[in-house]
Amino acid sequence: MLRFTLRRLGFVLLTFLIASLLIFSLTEILPGDVATMVLGRFATPSALQNLRAKLGLDRPVYIQYISWLTNFIIGKWGDSISTQAEVFGLVMHRLKNSGMLALVGCLIYIPTGIFLGIVAAFRKNKWLDQTISMTSLAFIGLPEFVTGVILIAIFAIKLRIFPASSAIDPDARFIEILPQLVLPGITIALTNLAYVIRMTRSSTVEVLQTEYVRSAYLKGLRPGYVLRKHVLRNALLPTVTIIAISIAYLIGGLIITESLFSYPGVGRLLLFAISHRDLPLIQATSMLIVLIFSVSNFFADIIYAYLDPRIRYK
Amino acid sequence: MNGSSDEKSKNEEIQNLQNQPGKLTIYWKRLKRQPFAIGGGVIFLFFLLMAIIGPLVVPYNYQAQDIANRLKPPSPAHFYGTDQYGRDVFSRIIVGSRGIFLLGGSGTLLAVVIGATLGLLSGYYGGLSDEVLMRLFDVLLSIPPILLALVLLVTIGPSKPGLILVVALLYLPIEARVMRSMVLSLKTKEFVEAARIRGEKKLYIWFREILPNTLGSMLVEGSMRFSYAIFLVASLGFLGLGVQPPSPDWGLQINEARGWFSIAPWLLIFPAGTISLLIIAANLMTDGLRHVFYPIGGEI
Secondary structure: OHHHHHHHHHHHHHHHHHHHHHHHHHHHOOOOOHHHHHHOOOOOHHHHHHHHHHHOOOOOHHHHHHHHHHHHHOOOOOEOOOOOOEHHHHHHHHHHHHHHHHHHHHHHHHHHHHHHHHHHHHOOOOHHHHHHHHHHHHHOOOOHHHHHHHHHHHHHHHOOOOOOOOOOOOOOOHHHHHHHHHHHHHHHHHHHHHHHHHHHHHHHHHHHOOHHHHHHHHOOOOHHHHHHHHHHHHHHHHHHHHHHHHHHHHHHHHHHHHHHOOOOOHHHHHHHHHHOOOHHHHHHHHHHHHHHHHHHHHHHHHHHHHHOHHHHHO | OOHHHHHHHHHHHHHHHHHOOOHHHHHHHHHHOOHHHHHHHHHHHHHHHHHHHHHHHOOOOOOOOOHHHOOOOOOOOOOOOEOOOOOEHHHHHHHHHHHHHHHHHHHHHHHHHHHHHHHHHHHHHOHHHHHHHHHHHHHHHOOOHHHHHHHHHHHHOOOHHHHHHHHHHHHHHHHHHHHHHHHHHHOOOHHHHHHHHOOOOHHHHHHHHHHHHHHHHHHHHHHHHHHHHHHHHHHHHHOOOOOOOOOOOHHHHHHHHHHHOOOOOHHHHHHHHHHHHHHHHHHHHHHHHHHHHOOOOOOO
16 A cells, blocks of 8 residues: 555656646747736836846746746745736635635535435436436536536526625635535536446446345345445445546636636636736646646545555556 | 367357358447437537538628627527627527537547557557656646646647647547557457468558557547537637637637626527537437447446
8 A cells, every 4th residue: 555655646746747847838938028028018128138037037947947846846936927916825815715616516516426326326227317327428528617607597697596706705704605606516516426426326236236235135134224334335435536536627627617607716816817928827826736636636546545455456 | 079070060150150240230239229329429410510511501691790680589580599799699609510520620630640649659569668658648637638728728829720739639648548558458469469470561460450449449539539629629718718709619609698698698598508419419429339339338
């Protein structure tokens, strides 16, 4: 287990390193000179030169990369070009918001997904199972902006139950903004819901066919007891992994969902940074997203290997 | 066991082999048991047809503005109503389908061709370059695709070739990996071994022995990737980072329609409905293809 963990950890580090190289080189060769962008087209050459020196743009590229990466690791993320604010504080504040939204999403899709998956497995090939499986298959690839827009149309504009915009007060508490988190939460939950349902269903179907479940029923144990002690314990193994992986995928969904609902999270910050060509902000947000993504993948692997020892020796 | 009975059983075996239904017959039989997949396939082909000939027969020019008839609800003159500039929504959706298929399709095709080539070479030769390439692809796959797309688009700019390139780059590693894993198992098979021993050229081995056996998987993989590509292209359009206005891109239309929903809901309902229908159809079709080629478990 230790060897496996170390190997996966090494991979996470490698991912982070190559991703940082990628992000750095892609953003550094951005069309347009940063100094000209900040000072405007009519800046004097000496002013441009001064700013380049201040931003460290006059040094060789590999020095720039190393100092940039070191600064990122120690939390010195520089100042945003468009807002002048310190990037670290800005991003961390948004990260908290994204975390709250992701939490609401998880609270919606994990219990619902497991429940529907088990129901479908117990009604295998009956109409209820067919309906659940086909609907989830159909919705598996629906983009967040389509489901989100439909949800807004129905629940915000027609029924007026939930607000269409989730532009929240920065200091509001979780409970206060909860109504505004419902629609974006459902939006990011839907895609993952389909994955959890399909995974739970197929593993439950498999477990239900095993000898030990049959004998548990035959020796007269109560169905609820068999479900808890024999079926779920084994059937939920793969589901746990899917859930850990899905949390990584939530991040992609967050970018679009936050933009759709004007929710101040990391995803929307990234889009803001891109539209304003705010280099430090683009770099910091995308690095953070890569970091979260690879760390969640790492935990998904570890949990899987912990629950299913065969994986460790592959 | 004597000689004659051995001979007999051999003959029987040959007879059995000859009587076996062909691959296509088996596929067709399996396909017939997948009504949802057939439905999805038919809808998908309908969309494809629409993308090819639709723009030639649309009732209105997709850019033609008609301010007098702006924000008109659906009617016989405008099936899906008109937008804030009086443009015909029906025509815009049809013309937009061409963009989606063209960008998503050529991006996926590029990814499949390059990815399959890399996967084939990498898997066939192995060695250090294979190891390095696969680690690199592992890394690329552990970056959220939408993030990678955004950062790439910032660099190369939101243009049509740029979008195709992004789609291709994003899906190339996965195609290469799928191809490589198949090549790894195929190259040790007896028939490949036999071809090598009888001194066939490498190209012959690749194109006649290995690649035909990967077609089914690549078809499933490619069609799945294509539905992701539609998703991606439309999402980028929605974020305003894909195709630029006045293009009739579906994602862009949905984004523009958001502000008009309370007075002109058809602006939103029709593009959103169309894209949902296409993606659902593509998913059902892919799932069916998977059942046709891999009846047990449906795994690749």
